[in-house]
Amino acid sequence: MWDSLQHLSYWNWLAVGTLLLILEVFGAGGYLLWIGLAAACVGVLTFLFPELPWTLQFILFGVLSVLTAVLWWRRQRSAAKPSDQPGLNRRGSELVGRQFVLYEAIASGRGKIKAGDTLWLVSGPDLPAGSQVRVIGQDGVLLKVEASG
Incomplete structure (x- = not known):
């Protein structure tokens, strides 16, 4: 197990990212999208820097997952506007x-x-x-x- 962790390649990260994006298609509601993109980004970084230690890869994955999710959440909050039909679905x-x-x-x-x-x-x-x-x-x-x- 430890041996496989110490020799993670960019293919592993791209496979995990692809798997998460496929699972997102089946209805995760956006949660797996950002984690999948973070895994893909770590895959690209591992391709560019093949000697990146596995511990740093996991730290990058965690940081990027949180960062992408928070940035998307903030963008969604700032883009939200009050409804032009506030009484919609409140008949009466x-x-x-x-x-x-x-x-x-x-x-x-x-x-x-x-x-x-x-x-x-x-x-x-x-x-x-x-x-x-x-x-x-x-x-x-x-x-x-x-x-x-």
């Missing part, structure tokens, strides 16, 4: 603050409003159908309302 959040007429009376804390062509289940104080209500919050598909007038 656009109704908060708006007023509606009760479509179905609120009895025992539950009723319905009609927003556009959709009926929404609402919770709030008991009110008769036709009352004006304002949406004050949302709990999943249930809108919380209060009387407005």
